Amino acid sequence: MESIGFEPTGRCVPLNSVENRVYDIEVEDKTRYVTKFYRPGRWSKEQIQEEHDFLFELRDAEIPVLAPIQLEKGKSIYDFENLMFAIWPLRTGRIIEEIAESDLQQLGRLLGRIHSVGKAKQTKYRPRLDIQNHAQKALSLIEDGGWIANQNLLKRYKDAALITFTTYENLINTYAIPMQRIHGDCHKGNLLHSKDGFSFLDFDDFLEGPVVQDFWMLLPFGGSKEQYERELFFEGYQEFAELSDNWLKLIEPLRGIRYIHYAAWIAKRWTDPSFPNLFPHFGTEEYWLNETLDLEKMGTALQESSDLYPEENFDQKKAPKEELSNKDFFWDWEG
Template sequence: MEIPGKEFYNRLDIDSVLSSVEDAGFSVSGHCLALNSLENRVYDVGLEEGGRLVVKFYRPGRWSLNQILEEHSFLKELEEGEIPVITPIQLENGNTIRETKGIYYTIWPLQKGRLVEELDEQNLAQIGRLLARIHNIGSSKATNHRIEYNLKNFGKEPLRFLKEKEFLPSHLWKRYEEAANRIFQSYLNFSKEMPFHRIHGDCHKGNLIQTSNGLCFIDFDDFVTGPAVQDFWMLLPFGDHRSEYEREIFLEGYREFREFKSSWFDLVEPLRGLRYIHYSAWIAKRWEDPSFPNAFPHFGTEEYWEKETRDLENLGSDLPVSTEEDSRNSYARTEESELTNKDFFWDME
């Protein structure tokens, strides 16, 4: 079934972007720069009277109107709680979303800042405090429309898609599926009785900027209901004793505002495994988008799937079982080498 707005989205041009901003009530200068975003189309647009805005076109078929509105509502709650985030500009009648040719779009203030390359002791504690406050607000009420970070949405459905569309070479499928199922079982074991609440969902250093006023979390597009540790594991270092020390600094800051049990780190490795599977399916589902083959030229090759299968097997073989004693000791067993963002995003150089 064809998704409304998909063809227009894939062919979105500068004239359409500028016209959309003008239709929202702004006079544009003609400056329009595409920003680095694959999931959505995001542009830096200049205004006639000076200054710039950011306009974001949501990928058709990904989020419903109500799901996008819930993202905006969550951001507003965080802003009112004096947490540094960026909220969309309210347009006519207080609306934050407009539509053009089947595509939802929003307009945001341009927030200047720089990416955080390294996390030092000072900003680790600060990030811990900020995330705890985000989670406090996140746990204050439930969502009605956003999805949950569960095995179905981030494991079984992506795996089913890869199988049905036959993306993997046939001789690798059994190995890949068996490794995935080990990860699924471990996720079920360690997510039992773990609290779920609203979280950022895609919390890594690329979504954290340093502004003139301090650190600021950006891009809540992947916000879901999930476990707190999902907002930790791509952000924090894992591997050696230095990493343990830095995580403790982060946790000291976090625990000033919110409880976090060290045993919840047992979920990190299953979450990492789900990330591998979900990330491959994410690329596969968008392969008809012209920007994806250009961004991921090695995706789908024999070499790519061999590496993905091997990495999934290695991860699955190290996952702990769910006895109480193994749960207490499992985290230390998995810390053999330091992990970085490159381990979670295969295309990063």
């Protein structure tokens, strides 16, 4: 912080983050900044800048997001001893656990505005939520790293994963589902409510993908009781952005891809001492068995609901459908 002209008072509070290192730092005039130190090797400077530029576009469109502070000549990424970091204004508020019915249309409009801006340009450096670079690489990391020692279990895991991958690709192609710039990790833990209203936080996973990725992690899907709430949300969303019912068929494949990508993320970070402490059961045979069973149940549900494949393409045993909640996908859901 001193290297970019501040004089910290010594008050430095670590904030909840395991991928990067984030601190609430007070400087000489008692102003507090959120300072984010990027994990070395995860993103290139160009990829981080593309995230920042997207945030500046959203800010300039008067959409309530937190954009990094530019101290000089538009610069928002700083470097100290080869460690990249950026600073944000501190905004206090609370992370919501449940979205009130009265807020659904407002949030729909807000996400619709974000996606409307996201559609205006394509990414140049950020990844794409596709099978080859996003999902298959995650599966290969798990397999090549020897994380599933039981070969029979590994085969079951891979077979179930490939059903999910194939379903996703076929849906994208069959319905010509567009890809565009999206938040990428749009769950309630990244939604802040303050006296000024709602703000979307943490665009660290910003990428190019289907807009549905930003829906299923934010809204309850899978049960008829939530249908009314979803309709309210989409009513607000469609005031600013396009949406087709066919696009929503991606929800279950996206859940499956999230399972695999999330497991690969933990495996990739396992040498970081914080990860074994946070995920003590990761890597055990019980862990992989549960992951495999979940993927197989999902594959069976896709078989029963999809008309994209003949029956003989699925050799999974029939399993009862299980409604999954968003809490199944986020270790830090409670805040």
